Amino acid sequence: MNDTVLQYALVALLVLPLLGAIGALLPAPPGLKGRDPDQAVLRHGVSVTGAVLLLSIVLAAAFDYRHSARMQGSTDLSWIPALHIRIHLGVDGVSLPLIVLTALLTFLCALHAYFNMPEGPSPKAFVALLLLLEAGTLGTFAVLDLMLFFLAFEMVLIPMYFLIARWGGEGRDRAAFRFILYTLLGSVVMLLGLLLIGLKAGTFDMVALATDNGSKLSHSTQIIAVLAIGIGLAVKAPMWPLHSWLPDAHTAAPTTGSVLLAGVLLKMGTYGLVRIVLPIAPQGAHFFAPYLAAFAVVGILYGSLACLALGRKGNRGDLKRLIAYSSVGHMGFVLLGIATLTPTGVNGALFANIAHGLITGLLFFLVGAVKERYGSTDLDRLAGDGGAALYGTAPRLGGLLAFGAVASLGLPGLAGFWGEMLAMFGSFHPAAGLSRPAYLTYLALAAFGTLLTAAYLLGVVRRVCMGERSAEAVRLADVRGFEFAAWSPLVALTVLAGLWPAALLGLTDPAVRILLGGH
């Protein structure tokens, strides 16, 4: 009974945003015309994403938590028998939190846009693209067929491209093109890897492949496939040195674009590593794990150092860019956790994934609000010599920004702490066969990275929030009602995940153990 509910909820979750996207392009039906067409379509966006969020809550409520390792709510239909491609959907403990996170963030973005539509062409296309993006991301987390995964993975690119290119800020054309070029080339390489696995193993079904645990794939096939798939996913994640599309894209994107990019899109890369690479090609994963860990650690340090440089006075650092670079660092922890190949590390990675989605989503919302009020996110212009004194001019906004920053630096008791701690804990005892000294070195470097992270985030808080409030400064609008509505769920969840990590870890752990080959 419950499984039927899950099944229908999951299918509806994917179909609803697609129908909504088409609906957004059609003229509003009588009775729903609203004040004007723009308002009507934005409201349509809010109601559809709201319905999707409700569905995801239904999904979470109907989910059987005692068997979170099992695929639940499965739909398995034949689609292209010629290629053995099936429409196979399902949800387990790994994908459920990501689905809920996606639905939540998209809803908050739609809500934010309803009150504060970014400048650009008609909101009609904006809402349609937002819903298409949601369908693609939810699809990525819900499908269990390699080819469908690729389709969903690709489906996200086009709406994101247009969100940046059409509604973005300065330098958007270049940033958008760079975004699509990097991720497209990456995903073509990934496609080759997926095809290799599918053709060699004779099936594209992820569940069947994960059950085989790579036993039908030769060692060399696994290595080539993991290299190809890994490159595609690493571009998306992003892993240093394939990250260079990210800061530009984030800086140019509108607030909603940045939030979704950081909160959801980056997760698709790490999710793919956990869902595809670890269980389907374990030997290949084992071969590349130390390299992945090394790149991850470089990413952590590189991200923090870049942020430190951007945060310094006189460097004309952009606040949005700074948070984008901090994402590179945070995703480094996620990658490090995955690269340990231990349940501890992978659980930590998945936790950090969600935490990063919540916290960075919040931070991008906040920075968007700062930009709106000051007209700039240039730290030097914001802070001047003394500091922007946000505590004085807009105390609630300043407080939230400080909250986001300390959550991001991993203060115990908030969401950012557990994931990174577990990732490092995992690398203290990496999986059998991985060089322990190497991982201990990574651990030490990553720990140093957390110090650097704390340094730059506190520096940013000092420069933006503190400072002498000048007499002539106008009192800025503090947090408004809709902003409060959009941000408070993120704040609440950050605190909740920090205080009660077992809720999330208990969900992912059984599934992770299965994916890592234990039974």
Place this chain on the structure above:
Amino acid sequence: MTELAGGLVQSVDWLAVAPPTILAVVALVVLVADLFVDEAREPLLGWASVGGMVLAGLALLPLLGGDRSTFCLTTGAHNCSYVADHFTLAIQLLVIGGALLTALLSLHNQDRLPQGEFWFLLLSSAAGAALLPASRDLATLVVALEVVSLPAFALVGLRRGDRLSSEAALKFFLSSVTATAVMLLGVSFVYAATGTLHLTALADGLTHAPAQLATLARTGAVLTLVGFAFKLAVAPFHFWVPDTYTGAPLPVAAYLSVVGKAAGFSGLILVTVVGFRPYGDVWGPALAVLAALTMSVGNLAALRQRPEQARSAVRLLAWSSIGQAGYLLVPLAAAGYVTDQRHQIGATVSYALMYAVVNLGAFGVAALVLRSNALNRIADYRGLYASRPLAALALAFFLLCLAGLPPGVIGLFAKVVVFSSAVDAGLGWLAVIMAVNVVVALYYYLRWAALLFMRPEPAAGQAAPVVRAPASLTAAIAAAAVVGVALSGAPQLVLRFASGSLL
């Protein structure tokens, strides 16, 4: 051959031969009617031709049941010259559908072309193309191939007084005639070695050919294939394509790139897979090399097209069609390596069907843009979304299908089928070259697609007023788009050929 005449009389299955016959008859009717129709009523000829094509398409329906054959030898082994099996029907559907879309593309600008001749030539060429996949002996095959190409020369050169058009026609004519000559020489060698023209008997004859004739047979096979390579514009025999396409009237270029190519490919499939089956070890590797060469040459040249150049849109489509022909060759090459060739043939047919739909669609949008921008540069497509949103979306979809990217799902999976046929046959190197080519091609298709959605240049914005699109042209683009989207939703419709049996 010493039987009495009575024993030699063949009964003709008119239903089986109906599709090409209807096209040919309507062609003659249109030609004759042209003499008696006054100028004001000339558009009727176009609609009559469209009706004939629809009729020919409907004539395929009763044949769906199963294999029919006619023009069979009444003595000895059961060898037939005309077979309407599923392979034939799939290609005939492609040919007739392609001709129909071409006709819709050309209905609106008939004032520039002589009416009766145009429709006569188009229908005759289509009749040949419909006959080609059904023919099962070398003589019928060559005759059908000539029926396809002879009217095509005239079609290319039909724009009177256009220097480029006549030059294009001449180039096309010379290269094609050379190809035919070479092919006929090859066919005669093969006949000399085996004493038969029927493809199935040929395969048998080649295995049992006397030792002293083996060289002759092999030379004949190679020459026949070279002839086909010319006709199909396979590198290194591709040089005539870009000039011919740019010089020809746009619908004719669309026709050549789809129907001409599909017909040629069906001939090549029949000759290699059925006729020269024992020589698989020779033509397999040869086709593999040609495939790699063709796709690389086509894609690299397409990459070098400059958007500002005059006629760059058609030129790019011409080079891209060469690249796509390379992909079409891949499963054919793979067929030389395996014993059960059904999947490989099916992969080629599926890919050809996909390519036909989206390429004709792309040409359709090009024809639409040509109406307001006579130069037909790629740069003219900048900001098309602002002035013609639906046409821009359709073109973007077609280009993504050609590139093989979602949402062009059918393009992606057709490529996957081709790719897997190469991997199955152990042609790993060819699969890698194909993958590299697909990535190269992404760049120019995407660049064009991205251009559609850019903001129009401020100066050029007013220069080109939006002309109302003619209904026939809209119908052609819409038909291609609908079929493309439907196939993307249910790729099995064409991909089933890749798993089923066709020949």
